[in-house]
Amino acid sequence: MAQVLEFKLPDLGEGLTEAEVVRWLVEVGDVVTVDQPVVEVETAKAMVEVPCPYGGVVTARFGEEGTELPVGAPLLTVAVGADSGGAVSGGAPEEPAERALQTAAEHAASEESSGNVLVGYGTAAAPARRRRVRSVRVSAPPAPTPAAPAPVAPAPAPASVSAADGPVPVISPLVRKLARENDVDLRSLVGSGPDGLILRADVEAAVEARRVVGQAGTSDEARKRTIEAAVRQDDELIRAGRHEARQSVEAGEEPGKAGLYSRHPLTGLRGLVADKMSRSRREIPEATCWVDADATELLAARKAMNDAMSDRDGQKVSLLALLARISVAALTRFPALNSAVDMEAREVRQFADIHLGFAAQTPRGLVVPVVRHSQSRTTGSINAELIRLTESARAGTLTPGELTGGTFTLNNYGVFGVDGSTPIINHPEAAMLGVGRIVPKPWVHQGELAVRHVVQLSLTFDHRVCDGGTAGGFLRYVADCVEQPAVLLRSV
CATH class of the missing domain: 2.40.50.100 (RNA polymerase II/Efflux pump adaptor protein, barrel-sandwich hybrid domain)
Structure with missing residues (x-):
């Protein structure tokens, strides 16, 4: 067997x-x-x-x-x-x-199992010998079609059902037992579970509807109670997501307003982002400071670095990698921003390692992969890891470990063509550096008006971990490194 x-x-x-x-x-x-x-x-x-x-x-x-x-x-x-x-x-x-x-x-x-390494599988005895069997497709019962509530007649005593009549969509033995004890014909019910699965609530609703009919006969009160019982069963269908009129995206006319609207559930990645942003704004007293910086020399330094590379030196250095390297140097000088606040313990936890997250837009939405131990990496190592994580993010193959554990986030929203922003801190971190687009602008350079490549930098920080002096010092150091990359060489 x-x-x-x-x-x-x-x-x-x-x-x-x-x-x-x-x-x-x-x-x-x-x-x-x-x-x-x-x-x-x-x-x-x-x-x-x-x-x-x-x-x-x-x-x-x-x-x-x-x-x-x-x-x-x-x-x-x-x-x-x-x-x-x-x-x-x-x-x-x-x-x-x-x-x-x-x-x-x-x-x-x-139970036989493989001892799979996924968390929660556990291990057990080795699988017993199995014989190959012929594959047979078993069609699932069709999804129920909503109907107007109608009185539910008392169900007859259950009769034996032959296999030729098809399977009854019931999984739980408890549901079958409840139906037998109350003489409910399971084939007369419309299941509210996945694929029309009959749940305990469906049986209980049928029992309640029959009880109401039995107590009140065919009076108006009986019909009213029967309809109420049917409506309750319909509500179960709606809550279970099986009601045809309740889809995850529903078009309709909003009461009192003209036009169409749609509904999109906050689930999966979108739901996680919503939860984290709400929690960040709810718990973190954030403040933002910003500064414009002349990035002309940084662009020139990047060009010189890539021009000097040979084919065997690897991938060309991106601007994001240089900004990441500058951020790591700034966090080394201002470690208070590489922290998290624990209000239950009433303490600020300052991290020795810098796990640098960076915001990446993907077809699935916004994700923040993490470059771990950034303080121990060279610019080339950071660049290679940024490329690898970005490709994995776009392919949707990032692991949970590559998306968690960050201590500071770099957000290059300039790729969207905007100059500035006040980003929401990636909870439970203490700060985020934002980088706008780099565009030619009139700029006073060496006492004369010139056209230079200017970028706006913003720092949103948790005011519990530091005051404005520390935040301003961090942002000014980042701006100095952008304007004069030699500052970075002098300090590392």
């Missing part, structure tokens, strides 16, 4: 509590091997392909593409063992969902 095991969404690390199903890599009925990727999920940090620690036949999937699942929620069930073929092929199969959960409950103590 096959053993059907449930594979749950594992802990993906870095304190992440949920992930969005982006793309399923297997179908119900497919044969999978140990550690084969079965689904691609998007966390607030990165895209991750999740491998399954079991080998066998996929009997059920949970969560449509675009659905957010919490860590620990079921992803899929797999029939494993020498007799797994009988679970999904040959003759008239029994209901796969029911068999999956009943068998999993009976054999939970003997």
